[in-house]
Amino acid sequence: MLRRLSLLWVLAALLPLAAAAQAPAEGTDYVVIADGQRWQPEPGTIEVVEIFAYPCGHCDRFQPMLAAWARTAGDDVRVHYLPAAYDPGNAYARAYFALEALGRVVELHPRLFDAIHREGSLPARGASRAEVASFLAGEGLDAARVAAAMDAPATDEKMNAAREFAMRSGLQGTPTLIINGKYRVQGRSLGDSLRIAEGLIAMERAVPR
Numbered sequence: 001m002l003r004r005l006s007l008l009w010v011l012a013a014l015l016p017l018a019a020a021a022q023a024p025a026e027g028t029d030y031v032v033i034a035d036g037q038r039w040q041p042e043p044g045t046i047e048v049v050e051i052f053a054y055p056c057g058h059c060d061r062f063q064p065m066l067a068a069w070a071r072t073a074g075d076d077v078r079v080h081y082l083p084a085a086y087d088p089g090n091a092y093a094r095a096y097f098a099l100e101a102l103g104r105v106v107e108l109h110p111r112l113f114d115a116i117h118r119e120g121s122l123p124a125r126g127a128s129r130a131e132v133a134s135f136l137a138g139e140g141l142d143a144a145r146v147a148a149a150m151d152a153p154a155t156d157e158k159m160n161a162a163r164e165f166a167m168r169s170g171l172q173g174t175p176t177l178i179i180n181g182k183y184r185v186q187g188r189s190l191g192d193s194l195r196i197a198e199g200l201i202a203m204e205r206a207v208p209r
Contacts, residue, residue, distance in 0.1 A: 024199040030183045033169050038181035039080055046204045048079045048197060049178040051166055054092040055124040059175045060117045062190045063110060066175075069194050077201060081109060084174050085162040091150070095132045097158045098149035108139055180204050 024030050038047045050066055052059040070079040083093035095112065099105045115122040115135055122135055129150050137143035149155065169178050177185040177193055179200040187193030 022199075023203065024196045028186070029196045030179075030185050030200060031170065033178070033182055033184055036168065036178075036181040036183075037165075039082060039165055039178075040078075042078060045076050045078045046074075046201050047178075047180050048073070048077060048201070049082050049165075049181075050079070051082050051084050051169070051171055051174055051176045051178065053084045053174045054096075054112050054116055056174045057117065058190065060113045062175045062193075063113055065190055065194065067110075069197075073198075073201070076205070081105070082162050082165065084166055084171065085159045086166070088156070088159050088163075090159075091127045091129045091132045093159060093162070094129065094150040094155055095136065095146075097155045098136075098146050098152075100158075101149045101152070101154065102141065102145065104141065108136065108141075111139055 026032060039049050040047065048070075050062070052062070066079065070077070073079065081096065083090070083096045085093040087093075092112065096105075096109070099108050112122070112132075112135075116124055122131060129147065133143050133146040133150065136146045165178075169176070169181075169184050171184075175190075175193075177187075177197050179185065179197060182204075183200050185193050185196045185200070187196055
């Protein structure tokens with residue numbers, strides 16, 4: 001009897017591991033994007049794009065999880081953040097692209113989440129470009145350079161491209177992960193999204209190049 005119970009306990013312990021090892025299921029875990037295209041094609045790499053919004057509470061919780069995951073995802077994986085830029089005037093989306101242009105994403109991308117969700121130094125909705133530029137100036141950037149980058153033609157182009165990418169991907173909410181421009185992850189939780197992403201990355205690694 002004890003031996004039988006021990007066996008049952010072992011099987012119960014292995015079930016979650018077996019589930020985690022299962023390949024992602026199309027239609028349940030992910031959707032195939034028709035005519036999908038990568039955001040920033042780079043030969044020999046697998047692209048993971050997170051479409052996010054700074055005011056989004058789920059995106060705020062996901063940010064440190066994704067950053068930690070990215071550090072162990074593999075040398076062939078490239079993680080890109082992409083603001084949901086449906087409104088061409090969205091100050092937060094423009095601020096992200098300004099940070100890219102100024103080479104300050106790594107340290108200041110998390111700070112924008114902090115300012116909105118923990119400090120209240122930036123509003124969750126309706127933030128102006130001047131407000132965001134002023135905040136970033138307080139983080140050590142030159143306000144004039146931030147404002148110029150937010151208003152630059154290159155940022156206009158990225159805003160348009162980001163909107164097209166989101167629409168082509170069938171974005172339904174944030175945060176959403178897109179793998180190699182081909183798959184839209186449908187996780188039931190933030191952790192589940194990363195599990196599915198890992199499975200899709202494994203699938204892409206198995207594709208002959």
